[in-house]
Amino acid sequence: MGAGRPLLVITAGCSGIMFAEFLQYLFSGMTIGATYALVGLGFAIIYNASHVINFAQGEFVMIGGMATVFLIHIGLPLPVAILGAVALAVVTGLALEKLAVEPARNADVVTLIIITIGASIFLRGLAQVLWGKEFFALPAFSGNDPIHLGGATLLPQSLWVLGITLAIVVALAWFFKYTLIGKAILATACNADAAKMMGINTQFILFISFGLSALLGAVAGIIVAPITLTSYDVGIMLGLKGFVAAVLGGLGSAVGAIVGGLLLGIIEAMAAGYISSDYKDAVPFVIILLILFFLPSGLFGARGTERV
Amino acid sequence: MSLLRVENLGKSFGGVDAINDLSFTIAANTIHAVIGPNGAGKTTLFNMITGVYQPTRGDIFLDDASTVGKPPHVLASRGMSRTFQNLQVCMNMTAIENVMVGRHLHLNRSFLAAMLRLPAIVRGDRQCREKAAELMEFVGVGQYIKTDANAMPYGALKRLEIARALAAEPKLLLLDEPAAGLNAKETAEIDGLIQKIAATGITVVLVEHDMKLVMHISDYLLVLDFGKKLAEGTPTEIRNNPEVIAAYLGAA
Amino acid sequence: MLAKLTHPRIGGLLILSLIIALLPLALPNNYYYDVAIKIGINAIVVVGLNLLIGYAGQISLGHGGFFGLGAYTSGILTAVYGWPPLLALLTGVAVVGVLSFIVARPILRLTGHYLAMATLGLGIIISIVISNEDWLTGGPDGMYVEPFTLLGWELYGEKPWYWVIGALLVISVWMAMNIVDSPAGRALRAVHGSEVAAQVVGVDTTGYKVLLFVVSAVFASVMGSLFAHYSGFITPAQAGFFHSIELVTMVVLGGMASTYGALVGAVLLTVLPQLLSGFEDFEMVIFGLILMLTLIFMPKGLVPTLTHKLKDWRGGRS
Ligand SMILES: Nc1ncnc2c1ncn2[C@@H]1O[C@H](COP(=O)(O)OP(=O)(O)OP(=O)(O)O)[C@@H](O)[C@H]1O
Ligand SMILES: [Mg+2]
Numbered sequence: 001m002g003a004g005r006p007l008l009v010i011t012a013g014c015s016g017i018m019f020a021e022f023l024q025y026l027f028s029g030m031t032i033g034a035t036y037a038l039v040g041l042g043f044a045i046i047y048n049a050s051h052v053i054n055f056a057q058g059e060f061v062m063i064g065g066m067a068t069v070f071l072i073h074i075g076l077p078l079p080v081a082i083l084g085a086v087a088l089a090v091v092t093g094l095a096l097e098k099l100a101v102e103p104a105r106n107a108d109v110v111t112l113i114i115i116t117i118g119a120s121i122f123l124r125g126l127a128q129v130l131w132g133k134e135f136f137a138l139p140a141f142s143g144n145d146p147i148h149l150g151g152a153t154l155l156p157q158s159l160w161v162l163g164i165t166l167a168i169v170v171a172l173a174w175f176f177k178y179t180l181i182g183k184a185i186l187a188t189a190c191n192a193d194a195a196k197m198m199g200i201n202t203q204f205i206l207f208i209s210f211g212l213s214a215l216l217g218a219v220a221g222i223i224v225a226p227i228t229l230t231s232y233d234v235g236i237m238l239g240l241k242g243f244v245a246a247v248l249g250g251l252g253s254a255v256g257a258i259v260g261g262l263l264l265g266i267i268e269a270m271a272a273g274y275i276s277s278d279y280k281d282a283v284p285f286v287i288i289l290l291i292l293f294f295l296p297s298g299l300f301g302a303r304g305t306e307r308v
Numbered sequence: 309m310s311l312l313r314v315e316n317l318g319k320s321f322g323g324v325d326a327i328n329d330l331s332f333t334i335a336a337n338t339i340h341a342v343i344g345p346n347g348a349g350k351t352t353l354f355n356m357i358t359g360v361y362q363p364t365r366g367d368i369f370l371d372d373a374s375t376v377g378k379p380p381h382v383l384a385s386r387g388m389s390r391t392f393q394n395l396q397v398c399m400n401m402t403a404i405e406n407v408m409v410g411r412h413l414h415l416n417r418s419f420l421a422a423m424l425r426l427p428a429i430v431r432g433d434r435q436c437r438e439k440a441a442e443l444m445e446f447v448g449v450g451q452y453i454k455t456d457a458n459a460m461p462y463g464a465l466k467r468l469e470i471a472r473a474l475a476a477e478p479k480l481l482l483l484d485e486p487a488a489g490l491n492a493k494e495t496a497e498i499d500g501l502i503q504k505i506a507a508t509g510i511t512v513v514l515v516e517h518d519m520k521l522v523m524h525i526s527d528y529l530l531v532l533d534f535g536k537k538l539a540e541g542t543p544t545e546i547r548n549n550p551e552v553i554a555a556y557l558g559a560a
Numbered sequence: 561m562l563a564k565l566t567h568p569r570i571g572g573l574l575i576l577s578l579i580i581a582l583l584p585l586a587l588p589n590n591y592y593y594d595v596a597i598k599i600g601i602n603a604i605v606v607v608g609l610n611l612l613i614g615y616a617g618q619i620s621l622g623h624g625g626f627f628g629l630g631a632y633t634s635g636i637l638t639a640v641y642g643w644p645p646l647l648a649l650l651t652g653v654a655v656v657g658v659l660s661f662i663v664a665r666p667i668l669r670l671t672g673h674y675l676a677m678a679t680l681g682l683g684i685i686i687s688i689v690i691s692n693e694d695w696l697t698g699g700p701d702g703m704y705v706e707p708f709t710l711l712g713w714e715l716y717g718e719k720p721w722y723w724v725i726g727a728l729l730v731i732s733v734w735m736a737m738n739i740v741d742s743p744a745g746r747a748l749r750a751v752h753g754s755e756v757a758a759q760v761v762g763v764d765t766t767g768y769k770v771l772l773f774v775v776s777a778v779f780a781s782v783m784g785s786l787f788a789h790y791s792g793f794i795t796p797a798q799a800g801f802f803h804s805i806e807l808v809t810m811v812v813l814g815g816m817a818s819t820y821g822a823l824v825g826a827v828l829l830t831v832l833p834q835l836l837s838g839f840e841d842f843e844m845v846i847f848g849l850i851l852m853l854t855l856i857f858m859p860k861g862l863v864p865t866l867t868h869k870l871k872d873w874r875g876g877r878s
Contacts, residue, residue: 047673053673053676100852100856103856103857104855104856104859106859107855107859108816108859109619109672109673109676110613110619110808110811110812110816111812111816111855111859111860113619113621113676113808114805114808114809114812114813114851114855115851115852115855115856117805117809117851118848118849118850118851118852118855119848119852120848121844121847121848121851122844122845122847122848122849122851122852123848124844124848125841125842125843125844125845125846125847125848126845128841128844129841129842129845236801240680240684240801243677244677244681247673247674247677251673251674278692279688279692281684281688282684282685282688282689284681285680285681285682285684285685285688286681286685288677288678288681289663289678289681289682289685292666292667292670292674292677292678292681293666293667358760359759360756360759360760379759379764380756380759380760381759381760381762381763381764381765383760384759384760384761384762385762388760389760389761390760392756392757396754396756396757397753397754397757398749398750398752398753398754398757398758399753400749400752400753400817401746401749401750401753405746405749406750406753408743408746409746409747409750409757409758409761409763410761411743412743412746412747412758412761412762412763413761413762415743416743417743417744417747418744419739419744419771419775421742422738422739422742422743422744422745423735423738423739424735424738425738425742429742429743432743433741433742433743436743457753469757472757472761473760473761475761476761476762
């Protein structure tokens, strides 16, 4: 790094640059981390309702971004396009549950995994047929004039990402705490058999969970698309990293998924900045392997003795 | 010398003591029963003895050597075997294969020899199958020798577990509620079977709620309540113990 | 003697050998030989993987990584360092064997989804390393690999490779079936049925899981090496996430815990993309749909479901 620079830099200035750099990585890490958090939350919600890992989760992200691009392309204003894209993702999620997951409820874990992988390949293929293989950019919600903060620059879209993520988290907390359906979802997560005996329709809960996590995924895909571009296959990596976020926080823990997502984004950005950007995509998987080796139930997962 | 010795044993699950400061011994060649109300910690005790759970406190000795910290398969090779309260039969295998798994420690376990199907493996397996069939006859499920495990009725599966445990040729056999869910006739048959097993020189420890069965076959009883020892003694002593009577009548 | 022939191990192996021996009569040109060889290579990997997934019940979404690691070890050592292919292949086995052994214990302590996550992560890391270290691997563009030679004899062209892979397939199936029907194999199946039950009769379940993980990884590595020499060109896709998924899908689609199911799965999933390549853009849509529908309607996979149906049908008639 500092090879060509004059050796006599005042310490304050140097640490100032270093701090600005750090801040820059932190901003970009939190922005991308927020999307991982939303995707991870989607994994957690479905996992809680059924112990199914939905490998098609990333496709909701893709549908969110791609459908918005497409709807704008046919002339709809951005807010309408966003609503339309979210609706499309939610319908896809609900259909996936009804048509693919529900009929196979009693199958082996591996079988279910492969079914959701099949679904993700199908959805990705469909997107490719409908929208092609190019990369698309979504216009930023409120311009691209960077905001300067402590020597680092912050895109307005990053604020949108963080703000919307925060709003969703608050809304979800309210939903789980105060609505009947939210409480039913929590009860099912806690103990599915007991919930069933209390008259909760756990099948319906799973159905709703798919809709909800499709919504979260779509929103994540839309808000991040102006920053990272979108294409028919963005769902693969975003989905896998969301899964990492969910496992990092301890599968099934909502708080864990959010913290896990943010943490993942930040570590990834730091590693890309300070170590090597080539290995950016490997970072989440290295982290998750280390976590699984040393803390097998994630950062926040409950630890218990398996009952015999 | 005692075969099994438990000293100040304790196990907590998230702050709740399932077993607390429990000590007792089991003499060789006896039938020993552990009784107590639901949730008293009987299964937890079995799990600690067989190495499935690790104790939070205290120690367990088999033949005067501590078993704590040893995984279940090591303890199995030291002569322990057991059945489970909630059936643990391998439903992906046939009945006789389940029993053959029980003979694992007495067979050639080499992966390489298996891969090449060396004559020793073939011979060993043939003898193992014969022995397993004998054991199935012995416990009274001879008619299921060619059946898949998942096609067998509940009562037969309970016996199949006993056959599997016996196949390991243990000196200490732990049975967790062998008569649970069985009707009176089947229970009487289990009674006879346990006596037959004990007669071959195997020390039997059983958890059982059926008092008639317990009082009839046990040499010695241990009564647990809330993870603690409430009483211990011969069936006659236990029957006349006021604390036991109070606990059981109170619970009923 | 006749009874012996109807035994699945002997009868099945006989039929398999017969098919392999007679198939060339029906293969019109080298393109078909090529597909047959790829089926064979996949089948051998999947027969090994089926021991892990189907019989022992341990999921792995990372075996593509081991395949790729074998392929690249062979490619690099022969092309860049001029090693003899057999030595390179064995080095690949050693590398994969050691790596899978080191990670096996912590990974296999996990169950279900955690295990899936860990193996998936491992595979992805391997493929990213291969993509990034382009000074050695050629990066995403791939690298050329020299033909397989042994003591001056060169294995080149579809026909000789067909017989080599065919013979290896028969041997692998034989060995896999031997394992299933042995003390070690019953122990492994018991791990799937009830791990705690296996433990209390003396099965070192962790030890067996580790061993099987390593053995199946080595199966993949050897086939990766051979594939590299056969095709002459490898890319990071061979180590990628999708290859791992493809392999697991072959196991599940054909039928878990059925060695012949694994073969059927390998045949179908190798042939299907060839058939679909005429559909261009619709390839992924159709592929995904077939995958979903088959498993929704036959969650146990093709071979177990169909043999079950056949038994019912026979039973109903007699
Ligand atoms: N793995 C575990 N995790 C948490 N708590 C447990 C676990 N196993 C047992 N317990 C608790 O320990 C206590 C004792 O349970 P245990 O199964 O040993 O009772 P038991 O005497 O066998 O009862 P039963 O007669 O109903 O079989 C119970 O309160 C139970 O909830
Ligand atoms: Mg119990």
